Structures are given as structure tokens and as C-alpha cells.
Amino acid sequence: MELTEATGEDPTAPYFFLSYARIPRTRPDDPDPDLWVHRLFHDLCEHIHNLTAHPGAPGFMDRAMQAGQIWSDELTESLGGCRVFVPLYSPRYFISPWCGKEWGAFTERRARHREQDERGTPSAIVPALWSPVPDRRLPDCVREVQYTHPELGDRYRTFGLYGLAKLRSFRSDYQKAVLRLAMRIVEVGESVVLERGARGGLSTAHDAFGAPPAGAPPSGRRLRISIAAGCLDELPEGRSPHYYGPTPLDWNPYRPASDRPLAEVAAGIAARLDFRPDVAEFDHTSAPADAPEVLLLDRWVLRDPQQRARLREFDGNDRPPTGLVVPWNDDDPDGDDTEHELAAQVDATLPRRARQAREASRPAVRGVPDERSFQEVLPRVVHWAEGQFLRRARPRTSSGQVTPRFRLGAPDGPNSYVGEHRPGAEKEDQNERA
Known part of the structure; x- marks a missing residue:
């Protein structure tokens, strides 16, 4: 220079x-x-x-x-x-x-x-x-x-x-x-x-627009997107550097078909759904999100014992249910002999999150094969995570009272009625299913 x-x-x-x-x-x-x-x-x-x-x-x-x-x-x-x-x-x-x-x-x-x-x-x-x-x-x-x-x-x-x-x-x-x-x-x-x-x-660099501007949608429309992936300095065992960059936020599992980091693709999808995405590297020690959360998991990091320990601790925390999406490029030559091994490791390391994630979208956990499929799967997972977050955050009343629940800024309206809560209803539902 x-x-x-x-x-x-x-x-x-x-x-x-x-x-x-x-x-x-x-x-x-x-x-x-x-x-x-x-x-x-x-x-x-x-x-x-x-x-x-x-x-x-x-x-x-x-x-x-x-x-x-x-x-x-x-x-x-x-x-x-x-x-x-x-x-x-x-x-x-x-x-x-x-x-x-x-x-x-x-x-x-x-x-x-x-x-x-x-x-x-x-x-x-x-x-x-x-x-x-x-x-x-x-x-x-x-x-x-x-x-x-x-x-x-x-x-x-x-x-x-x-x-x-x-x-x-x-x-x-x-x-x-x-x-x-x-x-x-x-x-x-x-x-x-x-x-x-x-x-x-x-x-x-810091996000200069991190604080919501006046007149922006309510804070419930924020979305945390965590990226658990490798990087060039911490390359997963047996993995080509072709899919990584200097930080986990540069991870792109869909190369060469896609030229954008997955974090950027996910942020764009979230913005299109009228969420304000907060994209960050996965941190198992961070405080529970004050908004719905989605975890994008690079299966390859499960070969690292330290990463597995961090994810197990995260899975055991008493946090609101987290949406889980596991991208897996079917055309990736590195994965020919490891797909079943790493897929089993997801269930072994994150049994609770994987079980919850299948409620939202089974393909999200099975392995999302390309960017087009990712564009289809992520919105379903995001809306599921939002519903779980709002259900956990809703106010509780004295026994026998019904509390209407509203989803702020939901796709079908700014204040969409999505049900009601009555203490003991969950137990009654379980009895009916039994």
C-alpha cells in the first residue's frame, strides 16, 4: 500500500x-x-x-x-x-x-x-x-x-x-x-x-443501527441468529477450508452454488419476514435471548470435543426453545463417508434441541441440502421459535382466569390473536391425548 x-x-x-x-x-x-x-x-x-x-x-x-x-x-x-x-x-x-x-x-x-x-x-x-x-x-x-x-x-x-x-x-x-x-x-x-x-x-465493528429507531416494530420482532461453525483458524477435523472464512460468520456450506455466507443469507430471510436479525457467533455462556432464537449448526464442529461440550451445556440450559437448522450440502465431497456419523452426533449432543426442532421442521434437522431448501425451511423454523418464545413470555393470571395471547407483528396482522392461556390447560391437553 x-x-x-x-x-x-x-x-x-x-x-x-x-x-x-x-x-x-x-x-x-x-x-x-x-x-x-x-x-x-x-x-x-x-x-x-x-x-x-x-x-x-x-x-x-x-x-x-x-x-x-x-x-x-x-x-x-x-x-x-x-x-x-x-x-x-x-x-x-x-x-x-x-x-x-x-x-x-x-x-x-x-x-x-x-x-x-x-x-x-x-x-x-x-x-x-x-x-x-x-x-x-x-x-x-x-x-x-x-x-x-x-x-x-x-x-x-x-x-x-x-x-x-x-x-x-x-x-x-x-x-x-x-x-x-x-x-x-x-x-x-x-x-x-x-x-x-x-x-x-x-x-x-459494531452495528451502528443496533438500537431500534423510533417507530420501528416492537422488540418482539427481533430475532437472534447464532452460528455454530468452524473457521479457518479452527478448521474441523477432515474438513476442507473451501467452505470457511476468518470467522464462523463467513461459513458457506453451499459453495460453489452459492457465493454468500450463510449468516448473510439467513439475515436476509429474517429481514424479509419483518424481523430485525441479530447475527452472532454461537456462545454457550451468553444470556438467554430476549427474542426468538435460531441456531445454525455446522455438523462438522461436532468432531471437536470442546465444541460438543459447549453445545451439550447449551442443550441442558433452561432457555426458551431454540430453532435448530442443520445445513448439509449433498454435493460436498467431504461428506460422502461422514454424513450418518455426524447426523447421529447431532442427536447425541443436542437431544433436547433436536427433539424440539423436529416439531418445527424435520428437514431442518435431517440436513438442508442447498440454499433453495434453506430459503424454504428457515421461515418455518423462525415462526415456530417465535411462537415458543411468546408462549413462554406470556403473562400468567390467577387460577381459572383466561389470558388472551397476541402475537405482535405476526404475519397475519400487527396484533394477531393466536390463542389463550388457562392455567392447567397443558395438563388437560396431555390427559386428552392420553
Whole structure:
């Protein structure tokens, strides 16, 4: 890396970093739902090429990266060296922990004005409105950042760049807005100097949007997703490194058919179900979740005695029932001779969780063979885990009284009636079944 003496900037780093919330495909063979974001990115790059003499790449967006170590390193380097951070505001953006981490990592870089006589707090964030977001839904950490850009026009504020790009009658409005956005990026890039970002990577960054913004869905719509998987530093016995990255969050069991870490796929599915996903590495010592929880288990870690001990302790804890999903790639050559051994180890290590998980979805425990199946199985497990969590959390009344239960934010309505609780009803049900 070569830094200029005058500013400490890396001339090989991209000029701007485009941060956006990916839209997950409903089915693997569907067209790319982020096609229009690609178009915006390429249009901005063309303008930055013509408006600057920057020797490096004009921009970076993570869609082109591969999963695992290379993807993580290049993204981290680009975020730590770019001049300008361009977040695409949308309803999905502020519920994405990945976008929150990108924002958090970038704002850790100290900024100063290039000219000493400049006033005000320097900032190298230039937001762009992709689709309208009510102000009440903005997290506190972004409310002071100007994003309406009056010079981009009234239609931009009304429809966002996505609306301008989709409607042929707004083509000229789109072109003007993108050019002016590029000019604003250059204006900021030439007036603000940033220190180089830390090399710790996004794995150490905090989610800047972690606290729910005002007007967000109630906290019951949060979802904890825990990942119990290997990584390059702790590779499971007999396992190829091809499916792993620097942390368990980089685990991708469905390579080469899928190029995304499973944690990212799961977070996208949860967001599509109107949950706010809280994705983290599995930690058997963590406090019980204050929200529904799903565990994504890499069977291969069960070959490690220490990992088995941690999972057994977790299985024995008095916690709300946890959804369990066990991905297993049928095309993975490593698994030809170990599938039955590792499947039996799931029941031996997590007997309670495995038994509960089969209530939600037997295929989830048997082994989910590909990403398409994962897209179908995970929603069933998530809704089962939510039902179990709400059932355990519902208020109890004196004997003989009936307590209606409501599922906040459930798919069939904001306050859907899902049953009632009467003390002793569970015992009566058991007697009837007997």
C-alpha cells in the first residue's frame, strides 16, 4: 500500500464505497433483485472517472466479492481506504446488521478538513435516497446527516433513485440526480481527509443501527441468529477450508452454488419476514435471548470435543426453545463417508434441541441440502421459535382466569390473536391425548 505524504491517503483505494442492503432472491433462479443498484454503481463510477484524476478504482460495492477470506479482506481494505462512504437509504438498510457494521466501521475513521479555515464538523458520508424512508425510522446516529440533497430535485425526494430509474418518463431526472450525486461525492472527497481504517475488519465493528429507531416494530420482532461453525483458524477435523472464512460468520456450506455466507443469507430471510436479525457467533455462556432464537449448526464442529461440550451445556440450559437448522450440502465431497456419523452426533449432543426442532421442521434437522431448501425451511423454523418464545413470555393470571395471547407483528396482522392461556390447560391437553 502506497500512501501519499501530503494526506496519508491510499491512491489505490476506491474513491467511494457504496453501502446498500441486498434484497434476497425469493428463488435461486430469479433475476438479480439488485440489478438497479448495479446500474447506479456503474453510472456513479463513470462520473467519478470523468470528474477526478483518482488513479485507483472509482468505487467499490461488495456484490462482486467472493465469500470467505478474499471477500472479507477486499471489502475491509476498501472500506478502510475509500475517501467517501455512500449509504443507499431504504427501509431494508436500517434493519441490516451488515450495513450497520459498515456504517460503524467507517465512522471510526477520524476525519478533518483539508483546508484549516473550514468550519463545521467534517464528514465524508454522502447518503443517497434509494427508496423513501420516514424520518421517524432513521436511527439516532444518522439523523444529523443530510440526505435529501435539494439540488437533486423534488422527484428524487419523492421517489428516490430507484423510482427515477424504473420510470422511463423520469429518465432525465435520474441522469441529473446521479450526476449531481457524483459531484457531491467529489466535493466531499476533495475537502475532507480521513485516517486509514483499522485492520480488524468488519468482524470487530459494531452495528451502528443496533438500537431500534423510533417507530420501528416492537422488540418482539427481533430475532437472534447464532452460528455454530468452524473457521479457518479452527478448521474441523477432515474438513476442507473451501467452505470457511476468518470467522464462523463467513461459513458457506453451499459453495460453489452459492457465493454468500450463510449468516448473510439467513439475515436476509429474517429481514424479509419483518424481523430485525441479530447475527452472532454461537456462545454457550451468553444470556438467554430476549427474542426468538435460531441456531445454525455446522455438523462438522461436532468432531471437536470442546465444541460438543459447549453445545451439550447449551442443550441442558433452561432457555426458551431454540430453532435448530442443520445445513448439509449433498454435493460436498467431504461428506460422502461422514454424513450418518455426524447426523447421529447431532442427536447425541443436542437431544433436547433436536427433539424440539423436529416439531418445527424435520428437514431442518435431517440436513438442508442447498440454499433453495434453506430459503424454504428457515421461515418455518423462525415462526415456530417465535411462537415458543411468546408462549413462554406470556403473562400468567390467577387460577381459572383466561389470558388472551397476541402475537405482535405476526404475519397475519400487527396484533394477531393466536390463542389463550388457562392455567392447567397443558395438563388437560396431555390427559386428552392420553
